[in-house]
Amino acid sequence: MNNTITIGKDTANPLTVPRLGYGTMRLTGEGFYGEPPNRPEALAILKRAIEKGVRFIDTADYYGDDVTNRLIAEAIYPYPDDLVICTKVGATRKPDKSWVVYNTPENLRTSIENNLRTLKIDRITQVHFRVMPGMTNFEEGMEAMFKIQSEGKILHVGVSNVTRDELQTAMKMGNVVSVENMYGHGQRTTKQFAHGGTNMGGEEVLDICEQHNIVMVPFWSLHTADRQDTRLAKVAQKYGVTEAQVNIAWLLHKSPIMLPIPGTSSLAHFEENLAAADINLSKDDMTFLE
Incomplete structure (x- = not known):
């Protein structure tokens, strides 16, 4: 299993990072809005991420509102030269x-x-264009993204929460380096929520991503897992680890284009997530988990 992944492999500006990143959404308050309940711990997690070699941090200006970006800047600015901060719009x-x-x-x-x-930067390394329910102007939005990229304010463009058709449309318009869709062992395809929202599944676009060196950034990989499925628990017991750790290890073994971004507001849980990268699942484990 490769320990690193290259974003924008077929572009003039490829970026190689460790295959386990960190998603910041859970550093916000209740309902992913407002300040974190434990601000010192939130800042400590971000600082620890850099110390441990994490070089891909996922954020958005609508996390908080605008809380995670400010936490990132407070905790780790000035940034390491090899750090990829990936935001969403x-x-x-x-x-x-x-x-x-x-x-x-x-x-x-x-x-x-x-x-x-x-x-506090002049150019964003990577930006995902997030598709929201009810959106009807996807092509117009992608056109705007590539225009802003041409102005030098974005290095790499990706998409989030997309269907196959939307991904293929975006690829015809410009260079798409990544897809951020919901993907985990227990939830691989599109999920409809009772409140009307929809999270598009990673499985439905994985083959396209693999064929075109497009990095898959899975989000909410365990949040919607099927609790009736006991396979994660059985493998976790075998290795003396948690189900969450097995889920992360499964993603890393599932495809070399995976760049998981497990998020947490607990420093201890963060350390557990990082340790998942050291779990070597066997072929028999992967067959069992499939």
Whole structure:
């Protein structure tokens, strides 16, 4: 199993990072909104991530609202030269904590400028264009993303929460280096939520990503897992680890293009997640888990 992965492998600016990143969404308050309940621990996790060699951090200006970007800057600015900060645009939050579409060309430009300001940088290494429920102007949004990239404010463009058709459309318009879709052992395909939201599954686009060297960044990999499935627990017992750790190890073994970003607000849990990269699942383990 490779320990590193290259983002933008077929571009003029490839970036190689360790295959386990960190997602910051859980550093926010209740409902992924507002300040963290334990701010010192949130800052400690970010600092520890850098100390332990994590070089891919996933964020968004609508996490918080704008909380995680400010935490990142406070904890680790000035940034290591090899750090990839990957943000998302296409949504915003209202004071009632609701999520709304924010993806007109003007909206996207505002979000990019906001990310640049709060992260204290001149160019964002990687930006995912997030598809929200009810969005009808995907192509217009992608066109705006590639235009902003041409201005030098974005190095690499990716997409998030996309269908096969949307991914293929984006690939025809410009160079797409990554896809951030929901993917975990217990939830590999699209999931509809009772509140009307939809998270597109990674399994449905994995073959396209593998064929075109597009990195898969799986989110919520354990959050929606099927608790009736006892296979993770059995493998976890075999190795003396947690189910969450087995899920991360499974993702790393599933495909060499996977770059998991397990998130947590607990420093102890963060250390556990990092240790999952050292779990070597056998072929029999993978067959059992499939």
